[in-house]
Amino acid sequence: IQTIGVLTSGGDAPGMNAAIRAVVRQAISKGKKVKGIRRGYTGLLAEDIVDMEAKDVSDIIQRGGTILQTARCPEFRTEEGQKLGAEMCRKHGIEGIIVIGGDGSFRGAQKLAAQGINTIGIPGTIDLDISCTDYTIGFDTAVNTAMEAIDKIRDTASSHERCSIIEVMGRDAGYIALWCGLANGAEQVLIPEKYDFDEQKIVNNIIANRKRGKRHYIIINAEGIGHSTSLARRIEAATGMETRATILGHMQRGGSPTCKDRVYASTMGAYAVDLLCEGKSNRVVAYKDGKFTDFDVDEALAMEKQISDYQFNVGKNLSI
Numbered sequence: 001i002q003t004i005g006v007l008t009s010g011g012d013a014p015g016m017n018a019a020i021r022a023v024v025r026q027a028i029s030k031g032k033k034v035k036g037i038r039r040g041y042t043g044l045l046a047e048d049i050v051d052m053e054a055k056d057v058s059d060i061i062q063r064g065g066t067i068l069q070t071a072r073c074p075e076f077r078t079e080e081g082q083k084l085g086a087e088m089c090r091k092h093g094i095e096g097i098i099v100i101g102g103d104g105s106f107r108g109a110q111k112l113a114a115q116g117i118n119t120i121g122i123p124g125t126i127d128l129d130i131s132c133t134d135y136t137i138g139f140d141t142a143v144n145t146a147m148e149a150i151d152k153i154r155d156t157a158s159s160h161e162r163c164s165i166i167e168v169m170g171r172d173a174g175y176i177a178l179w180c181g182l183a184n185g186a187e188q189v190l191i192p193e194k195y196d197f198d199e200q201k202i203v204n205n206i207i208a209n210r211k212r213g214k215r216h217y218i219i220i221n222a223e224g225i226g227h228s229t230s231l232a233r234r235i236e237a238a239t240g241m242e243t244r245a246t247i248l249g250h251m252q253r254g255g256s257p258t259c260k261d262r263v264y265a266s267t268m269g270a271y272a273v274d275l276l277c278e279g280k281s282n283r284v285v286a287y288k289d290g291k292f293t294d295f296d297v298d299e300a301l302a303m304e305k306q307i308s309d310y311q312f313n314v315g316k317n318l319s320i
């Protein structure tokens with residue numbers, strides 16, 4: 001393999017730039033050429049493709065977002081789109097592509113591999129919802145950002161003896177919520193995987209906590225659960241405790257990546273290049289059980305991941 005393409009696809013995540021930088025420089029150090037494909041599969045189909053040199057990725061390791069931009073590309077879900085994608089690769093001499101993104105992006109990579117282009121996926125999502133890996137690029141930064149924001153809300157909630165509902169990201173996965181629940185010492189964590197929440201129970205718990213002298217009550221709500229603002233209104237009406245909802249939103253996606261995100265993303269970027277150079281294709285880089293490793297994409301997409309019951313229950317036990 002002589003020329004490697006790299007793209008970011010789906011939702012962006014802090015640390016993607018560190019991965020891009022690693023891909024470019026590891027490839028160059030192995031005597032390969034690199035082409036950056038902008039705006040994910042959209043840019044591949046539109047031939048938005050640029051040569052990348054070592055200097056093109058200088059001064060980006062500390063930056064959030066992705067210098068290659070990202071997009072969602074409905075056309076790539078069709079066979080014609082995938083064929084055109086493979087044609088574009090051939091036209092530009094790209095023999096292997098590294099796709100940084102989530103499960104959807106890996107499905108795209110799988111289709112491209114079926115069209116004869118070698119592909120390697122790198123898990124990039126703040127949601128941590130990729131089954132084959134214990135680490136995804138961006139989660140560490142996002143969860144730290146959320147944790148710091150929640151600390152600030154807690155200060156003022158305690159001063160005013162308020163109940164706070166803080167909505168964090170994770171439409172289908174409650175990892176950010178669960179981790180913040182533990183890291184911020186929240187009284188309640190509502191996540192899609194454990195959708196057992198009983199509003200009356202929360203109300204009773206708030207009243208009981210108040211009687212015991214607790215000055216605040218923090219509920220962390222994963223995005224997928226429901227409407228935080230109306231929940232706040234109902235809780236305030238039922239408990240008499242002033243209740244405010246804060247939706248953290250897209251701030252969780254941005255910002256300078258943490259040390260862990262920079263180091264792991266760099267390692268995964270280099271690892272993906274090594275796999276392509278070994279002639280591998282249709283694989284996903286992963287960090288599993290304390291080691292960097294890789295899986296067949298078909299296998300990776302068939303795996304299931306579960307929120308740890310143990311940690312969920314620890315969160316409950318520690319919130320008394």
Ligand code: ADP
Pocket residue numbers: 009010011041071072073074075076077078101102103104105106107108109111125
């Ligand atoms: P993520 O990669 O974060 O899961 P998406 O699910 O939005 O994000 O997927 C990103 C892009 O990957 C889509 O816009 C589409 O171009 C491509 N993609 C997703 N699913 C498929 C599929 N089944 N077949 C081909 N391409 C897909």
